[in-house]
Ligand code: GLV
């Protein structure tokens with residue numbers, strides 16, 4: 071089957087009628103149906119599917135074992151996200167198996183397709199939860215206590231999905247079996263459009279993290295409270311948005327985004343008592359990222375003080391710069407006839423695993439350059455070029 075026809079099979083799952091695009095979050099009903107769909111597709115292909123202790127699905131072609139070649143991605147999305155970020159890597163892996171089979175190819179090493187759980191952190195706030203848990207990059211007790219916007223804990227969500235929260239955490243055995251991980255992904259940017267090529271490899275990922283800024287003032291009546299008597303946390307929260315833009319502007323490659331603000335209690339005629347603001351900040355190095363965040367924090371503290379509010383800042387997740395295994399990257403580029411290497415500002419499970427195993431990524435051209443939004447796209451021909459590229463590099467790795 072083609073990647074596009076497989077994407078077509080899941081095109082109606084998790085559509086977000088109010089925000090547009092897709093909202094498919096870890097262990098919600100949409101993501102659970104996608105997981106079921108994946109299991110059925112894998113079983114149809116004679117692959118053996120297991121779910122690991124951390125909720126990641128593995129579909130093995132032949133018996134599991136050491137030095138395994140692993141490909142795959144994730145099926146969850148950001149709120150109102152596109153159809154390709156995550157699913158393209160999963161459907162391309164299935165299509166690559168079909169393509170290898172059609173040629174009569176048989177792997178001479180263990181091989182599996184993996185679907186990582188809650189990659190976007192769209193429900194529980196921390197990105198790459200499945201791969202972080204598996205690799206020990208997050209303490210399971212921290213992960214299990216994360217809560218979604220409805221107050222459901224990660225522990226409750228995974229229990230409802232039939233997993234045992236007590237067994238979650240670093241999975242040394244699963245990690246030890248991985249010889250290398252190759253994740254195919256839609257490009258999130260304009261690199262391949264500008265170069266005029268359909269497929270590239272990844273070179274690096276920016277350092278990035280998420281911080282929660284909680285401004286607390288005094289909840290009160292919007293009509294009855296004179297302006298001079300207010301301690302309105304929405305004021306410093308608004309200034310934080312501007313401070314984020316100012317801090318990242320002019321700093322080479324730095325990005326600072328506030329895409330989520332939650333006033334509590336959140337009423338039109340209510341001065342909020344607390345406003346939570348989430349900052350996503352990224353830059354080429356740890357030092358630059360930390361400096362940008364420190365500047366934003368200083369601006370937030372000063373704005374809070376001016377309004378008689380308090381501020382607490384919590385680092386919810388952080389990952390240092392990732393440089394993908396240079397030998398593997400160059401080998402893949404060469405096997406694909408000299409495709410370009412591109413850096414990315416987007417985070418990936420491959421970035422988490424890169425600290426433990428040789429890891430690489432293939433990018434497929436995105437004609438809009440847009441991602442994390444409904445306009446994210448990949449043309450069917452480019453998707454097929456991605457499948458062909460993935461099958462080529464997998465065959466190289468699975469034959470030696
Ligand atoms: C995930 O795609 C991220 O970069 O936040």
Ligand code: MN
Nearest residue numbers: 155190416442
């Ligand atoms: Mn994403």
Ligand code: MN
Nearest residue numbers: 155156189255
């Ligand atoms: Mn992704």
